[in-house]
Amino acid sequence: MSEKAGSQSGGSSEASGVTVSDIQELIRRKEEIEAQIKANYEVLESGLQVDDEILEFGSVNTQNFQSLQNIGSVVQHSEGKPLNVTVMRRGEKHQLRLVPTRWAGKGLLGCNIIPLQR
Numbered sequence: 001m002s003e004k005a006g007s008q009s010g011g012s013s014e015a016s017g018v019t020v021s022d023i024q025e026l027i028r029r030k031e032e033i034e035a036q037i038k039a040n041y042e043v044l045e046s047g048l049q050v051d052d053e054i055l056e057f058g059s060v061n062t063q064n065f066q067s068l069q070n071i072g073s074v075v076q077h078s079e080g081k082p083l084n085v086t087v088m089r090r091g092e093k094h095q096l097r098l099v100p101t102r103w104a105g106k107g108l109l110g111c112n113i114i115p116l117q118r
Contacts, residue, residue: 035104048096052087053116071113075100 055062058074065071074083078100085096100109 032104048085048087048098049089052089052094054085054087054113055093056084056086058083058085068113068115075107075109 054071057071058078060070060074080099080101082097082099085098087094087096098109
């Protein structure tokens with residue numbers, strides 16, 4: 001059997017170069033990805049969707065909003081507590097409840113909030 005045929009059937013000699021640390025890194029990455037999926041699923045379950053325009057986020061609203069730091073502060077002080085969030089989605093207002101929670105990724109929401117460019 002040729003070298004090429006051996007590697008196609010999975011008999012590659014490269015497999016012997018896998019170390020325990022390589023496997024541990026793959027497991028760590030798998031756990032990180034699973035945590036991100038779980039967090040994103042929880043955000044979707046709460047009702048927040050891509051392209052929602054946030055009108056009110058806890059005590060922050062369109063009248064007192066200055067920067068994303070306002071929302072970050074509300075999130076930090078509300079860990080584990082439900083937050084009322086009002087969004088505009090395709091021309092309709094929706095009332096949501098989010099609970100900022102620690103997860104494997106950054107932040108407490110499992111998503112990024114970006115400023116609306118007008």
